[in-house]
Amino acid sequence: MATEVLMPALSPTMEEGTLAKWLVKEGDTVSSGDILAEIETDKATMEFEAVDEGVVGKILIPEGTEAVKVNTPIALLVEEGESADDVEVDRGSAPFPQDKAQTSEDQAAGGTQPPAPAQPRPSQKAEPEVPEGTEFRTQTVREALRDAIAEEMRRDENVFIMGEEVAEYQGAYKITQGILDEFGARRVIDTPITEHAIAGVGVGAAFGGLRPIVEFMTFNFAMQAIDQIVNSAAKTLYMSGGQMGCPMVFRGPNGAAARVAAQHSQDYAAWYASIPGLKVAMPYTAADYKGLFKSAVRDPNPVIFLENEILYGRSFEVPVLEDFTVPFGKARIHREGSDLTIVSWGIGMSHATQAAEELTKDGIEAEIVDLRTLRPIDYDTVIASVRKTNRCITVEEGFPVASMSNHMASYIMTHAFDWLDAPVLTCTGKDVPMPYAANLEKLALVTVEEIVEAARAVCYR
Amino acid sequence: MAARRTTTTTKKADAKPSASKEELLHYYREMLMIRRFEEKAGQLYGMGLIGGFCHLYIGQEAVVVGLEAAAEDGDKRITTYRDHGHMLACGMDPKGVMAELTGREGGYSRGKGGSMHMFSKEKDFYGGHGIVGANVPIGAGLAFSQKYLGTDRVTFTYFGDGAANQGQVAETYNMAQLWSLPCIFVIENNQYAMGTSVKRATTSPDFWERGAAYGIPGEAVDGMDVLAVKAAGEKAVRHARAGKGPYILEIMTYRYRGHSMSDPAKYRTRDEVQKVREERDAIEHVRQLLLDGGHATEDDLKAVDKEVKEIINEAAEFAKESPEPDPSELWTDVYAEQTPQGEAI
Numbered sequence: 001m002a003t004e005v006l007m008p009a010l011s012p013t014m015e016e017g018t019l020a021k022w023l024v025k026e027g028d029t030v031s032s033g034d035i036l037a038e039i040e041t042d043k044a045t046m047e048f049e050a051v052d053e054g055v056v057g058k059i060l061i062p063e064g065t066e067a068v069k070v071n072t073p074i075a076l077l078v079e080e081g082e083s084a085d086d087v088e089v090d091r092g093s094a095p096f097p098q099d100k101a102q103t104s105e106d107q108a109a110g111g112t113q114p115p116a117p118a119q120p121r122p123s124q125k126a127e128p129e130v131p132e133g134t135e136f137r138t139q140t141v142r143e144a145l146r147d148a149i150a151e152e153m154r155r156d157e158n159v160f161i162m163g164e165e166v167a168e169y170q171g172a173y174k175i176t177q178g179i180l181d182e183f184g185a186r187r188v189i190d191t192p193i194t195e196h197a198i199a200g201v202g203v204g205a206a207f208g209g210l211r212p213i214v215e216f217m218t219f220n221f222a223m224q225a226i227d228q229i230v231n232s233a234a235k236t237l238y239m240s241g242g243q244m245g246c247p248m249v250f251r252g253p254n255g256a257a258a259r260v261a262a263q264h265s266q267d268y269a270a271w272y273a274s275i276p277g278l279k280v281a282m283p284y285t286a287a288d289y290k291g292l293f294k295s296a297v298r299d300p301n302p303v304i305f306l307e308n309e310i311l312y313g314r315s316f317e318v319p320v321l322e323d324f325t326v327p328f329g330k331a332r333i334h335r336e337g338s339d340l341t342i343v344s345w346g347i348g349m350s351h352a353t354q355a356a357e358e359l360t361k362d363g364i365e366a367e368i369v370d371l372r373t374l375r376p377i378d379y380d381t382v383i384a385s386v387r388k389t390n391r392c393i394t395v396e397e398g399f400p401v402a403s404m405s406n407h408m409a410s411y412i413m414t415h416a417f418d419w420l421d422a423p424v425l426t427c428t429g430k431d432v433p434m435p436y437a438a439n440l441e442k443l444a445l446v447t448v449e450e451i452v453e454a455a456r457a458v459c460y461r
Numbered sequence: 462m463a464a465r466r467t468t469t470t471t472k473k474a475d476a477k478p479s480a481s482k483e484e485l486l487h488y489y490r491e492m493l494m495i496r497r498f499e500e501k502a503g504q505l506y507g508m509g510l511i512g513g514f515c516h517l518y519i520g521q522e523a524v525v526v527g528l529e530a531a532a533e534d535g536d537k538r539i540t541t542y543r544d545h546g547h548m549l550a551c552g553m554d555p556k557g558v559m560a561e562l563t564g565r566e567g568g569y570s571r572g573k574g575g576s577m578h579m580f581s582k583e584k585d586f587y588g589g590h591g592i593v594g595a596n597v598p599i600g601a602g603l604a605f606s607q608k609y610l611g612t613d614r615v616t617f618t619y620f621g622d623g624a625a626n627q628g629q630v631a632e633t634y635n636m637a638q639l640w641s642l643p644c645i646f647v648i649e650n651n652q653y654a655m656g657t658s659v660k661r662a663t664t665s666p667d668f669w670e671r672g673a674a675y676g677i678p679g680e681a682v683d684g685m686d687v688l689a690v691k692a693a694g695e696k697a698v699r700h701a702r703a704g705k706g707p708y709i710l711e712i713m714t715y716r717y718r719g720h721s722m723s724d725p726a727k728y729r730t731r732d733e734v735q736k737v738r739e740e741r742d743a744i745e746h747v748r749q750l751l752l753d754g755g756h757a758t759e760d761d762l763k764a765v766d767k768e769v770k771e772i773i774n775e776a777a778e779f780a781k782e783s784p785e786p787d788p789s790e791l792w793t794d795v796y797a798e799q800t801p802q803g804e805a806i
Contacts, residue, residue, distance in 0.1 A: 051503065
């Protein structure tokens with residue numbers, strides 16, 4: 001019985017090649033690993049090794065032949081003592097017909113994709129997030145976040161927190177104040193300044209069954225670790241066919257603080273929100289910080305929890321409940337209104353609420369939707385509000401190009417076009433690195449005046 | 462290739478290790494399984510049944526087979542993209558691995574991972590990672606989890622001489638020793654980072670010595686001798702399991718094939734490859750030990766060859782016949798199922 005030696009594909013894109021040179025001749029005995037021929041691919045000249053052993057019974061394609069299609073029989077191997085002329089060819093290894101290899105470029109050019117199934121829909125329950133009669137107390141975002149960390153660490157022994165200055169220093173921004181005292185050095189771990197590997201160690205610990213909370217002193221430093229966040233944490237569940245996920249939280253302040261200039265002031269919301277496999281929270285109120293953080297720790301997926309240094313010291317009413325959580329993918333109507341919808345999140349909410357107050361002077365009542373999470377996004381609440389007000393603007397501090405605002409505007413125009421009386425306008429940070437000078441910094445961020453102006457514009461006032 | 466003597470930071474090389482007939486036969490079969498698997502994978506790639514990148518392990522078989530012989534149940538392993546050998550050596554099914562290479566439903570990742578991204582929680586194999594060096598801190602994280610949970614399981618973190626120059630490897634050494642993590646860093650030094658030889662990539666080519674900067678002990682090991690690899694592995698495991706922290710094994714090995722299937726390998730001579738194959742081949746080494754020691758006849762070994770070939774052919778048939786994943790699989794496994802969110806919503 002003879003075995004056909006087929007023209008091999010020697011690169012991901014090769015469809016044909018030149019049989020440059022035979023290094024064996026008819027009658028030669030070959031064994032596995034022997035080099036049979038030199039083949040020119042679209043990229044280079046390659047040596048082609050034998051897989052099976054036998055005698056070269058017949059060379060079917062002479063050397064120097066160009067444009068030999070992949071999978072064309074190029075030689076016959078026979079067993080010792082056989083002749084190529086009187087053998088039956090074993091076609092057992094003949095290939096399947098297959099489609100042309102689809103490269104990522106093909107896919108990009110292909111354009112149309114099957115419609116995505118709906119994002120996880122928020123529950124449509126109308127009841128409030130806290131039961132009637134619940135007591136509230138005033139807390140800063142900082143205190144609410146600290147309480148959420150402590151409550152989750154009490155609930156689950158496998159939850160631990162690691163990062164720069166989280167333990168003995170009590171947190172660079174004092175988020176982990178008192179946590180070391182309560183939980184000890186086994187579960188509250190100071191790390192060297194080594195973001196890339198901290199993120200990787202966190203991913204490995206999650207693979208190994210723990211529930212890590214990795215603190216970045218700021219998300220600006222997480223750029224050193226973004227490979228681990230995107231390539232390792234976000235993609236492994238998919239790449240493993242659902243066998244192995246990465247339940248962990250990456251948290252820390254994000255965006256501009258005050259006067260720390262370009263390298264410490266970037267808002268990464270749009271970066272992380274574009275990655276399938278990640279969940280992204282960017283809360284505004286202390287209650288949402290607490291409730292969403294507790295949900296983040298319990299979530300079986302990697303969560304990016306984007307905090308804000310300026311908000312850390314702000315006070316809000318937080319419900320006094322034994323286990324208060326807020327679900328991902330559920331927006332909150334922060335202020336009801338009938339004239340336009342302002343969609344915002346995180347620190348953007350701070351500007352949006354001030355602008356809404358200003359607008360009342362002109363008799364414009366804005367409805368403010370706080371998205372709270374950017375992945376998943378509660379599109380339904382946004383669309384319902386836009387159908388009511390027929391006008392919409394978005395507010396965020398991030399860069400304007402490829403921003404979350406672009407995404408929301410596109411979604412609203414696609415899904416509520418017939419309800420819109422004006423184009424959706426986006427209010428964002430400016431398209432410049434953050435300057436240091438106080439006056440320039442103020443100009444670089446989104447301003448209340450700009451929001452008021454955009455609101456008037458969509459109301460034609 | 463620069464063959465270096467086995468050295469340790471603490472003492473001279475141990476006495477030459479020996480092995481029983483059963484052990485030798487086991488190593489022979491395991492290494493042959495990997496080689497035949499990889500040859501078949503190369504063949505299927507040539508036929509267009511395997512796409513993308515495909516990095517073959519041929520030549521390096523003694524590394525994983527030797528270290529698996531030193532591992533116990535529950536020990537973890539993680540590696541980079543040249544991962545087929547690691548998966549077979551830790552007991553993963555050749556059918557599932559081959560079917561993943563062909564991108565089929567029967568693959569370990571149901572066709573969604575491919576050659577570089579496969580996992581088996583059951584066999585404590587944590588991938589299969591495509592980013593050079595990224596698996597190193599993840600391996601330390603696995604070791605961290607075991608220490609945190611109070612087990613004495615160790616983690617084998619494999620990477621190449623190329624990855625050894627990545628910054629996160631240095632970061633990981635620092636933390637692993639600082640926290641005494643039970644992590645064995647295995648540098649598979651096959652002399653070439655893709656097409657760049659070690660001497661063209663670093664002025665400190667003794668990778669195991671870099672641990673000294675952090676206080677991590679280590680040694681270089683002859684990676685073409687499965688018994689030497691196993692002996693070094695046992696020593697490293699003893700160290701890590703006893704809670705003494707990480708250990709570095711730099712295993713001097715050689716890959717016969719290109720970096721990936723599309724590598725013409727012009728950065729080295731055919732003679733260089735041929736010399737290693739003829740003089741230092743790891744499988745041939747065990748084969749000679751079996752024959753010279755009177756543990757097996759040529760016919761015995763032929764029977765093993767035949768059995769292995771059948772297993773690999775079955776794996777290839779399975780990988781060809783397994784259907785492509787259902788189109789609905791595009792949208793599954795992006796997120797894990799939601800956990801209950803608590804009552805007060």
